[in-house]
Amino acid sequence: MRKPLIAANWKMYKTPAQASEFVTNFLPLVAGHDRDEIVLCPSDTSLATVIASVQGTNVGVGGQNMHFAEEGAYTGETSAQMLTTIGATCVILGHSERRQYFCETDETVNKKLHAALKYKLTPIVCIGESLAEREGGHTEDVLRRQATQALTGIAPADAEPIVIAYEPVWAIGTGKTATPEMAAEAHLIIRSEVARRLGRSVAENLRILYGGSVKPDNATALLNQPEIDGALVGGASLDPQSFARIVKY
Numbered sequence: 001m002r003k004p005l006i007a008a009n010w011k012m013y014k015t016p017a018q019a020s021e022f023v024t025n026f027l028p029l030v031a032g033h034d035r036d037e038i039v040l041c042p043s044d045t046s047l048a049t050v051i052a053s054v055q056g057t058n059v060g061v062g063g064q065n066m067h068f069a070e071e072g073a074y075t076g077e078t079s080a081q082m083l084t085t086i087g088a089t090c091v092i093l094g095h096s097e098r099r100q101y102f103c104e105t106d107e108t109v110n111k112k113l114h115a116a117l118k119y120k121l122t123p124i125v126c127i128g129e130s131l132a133e134r135e136g137g138h139t140e141d142v143l144r145r146q147a148t149q150a151l152t153g154i155a156p157a158d159a160e161p162i163v164i165a166y167e168p169v170w171a172i173g174t175g176k177t178a179t180p181e182m183a184a185e186a187h188l189i190i191r192s193e194v195a196r197r198l199g200r201s202v203a204e205n206l207r208i209l210y211g212g213s214v215k216p217d218n219a220t221a222l223l224n225q226p227e228i229d230g231a232l233v234g235g236a237s238l239d240p241q242s243f244a245r246i247v248k249y
């Protein structure tokens, strides 16, 4: 059984005080909820505050990005070790906004994946096609290529913590959602590619999240698909009530 993971991607929103207020309001709404793993991914400046506020609860905390190097002269960056030692347990890698605005490539995502695993972070690797790629009939090729390149050099024995998020770029922050059937079809493609690269048993245990305008109103239909093992939620995760409703789909 794959335990669903519901992760909040707060992007560049919330000061530490606002993040702390969110946690105060959110924790009672999900107290005792253990059907799903719940993770909040604030910006780096709120990580310490959020980690301290969720201590001892059923909510984990992750970063939104990291550098692949151990350490070095990389102004503005955060390493995997820094995330781990502060108490983060997971990290989002290769989000389409990082790919679009910050030159993230399949190659850097792969390097980051290796570094995240080394430091025992659960990596949430984002892949997904653009609108032009979908309309051009290239969705399957794009998903297979991105999955393969992200997983390069990963041994089956090391793959257990990996989570993949299928995030069609045209659905992120746009209010357009993939239908549950479209998402499930994409997840099947990704799982079959993982099976081809790492074997059937790794693929069957690997969680594949859906992300792209998940809201309280559409969460149930999406998350009831057997192929969908959770959600990566942007806009709707900024409000504690709305994110709690998604968690409790």
Ligand code: PEP
Pocket: 009, 095, 167, 171, 172, 173, 174, 175, 211, 212, 213, 214, 232, 233, 234, 235, 236
């Ligand atoms: C995201 O940022 O990963 C995301 C899916 O955003 P939204 O839910 O706002 O589409």
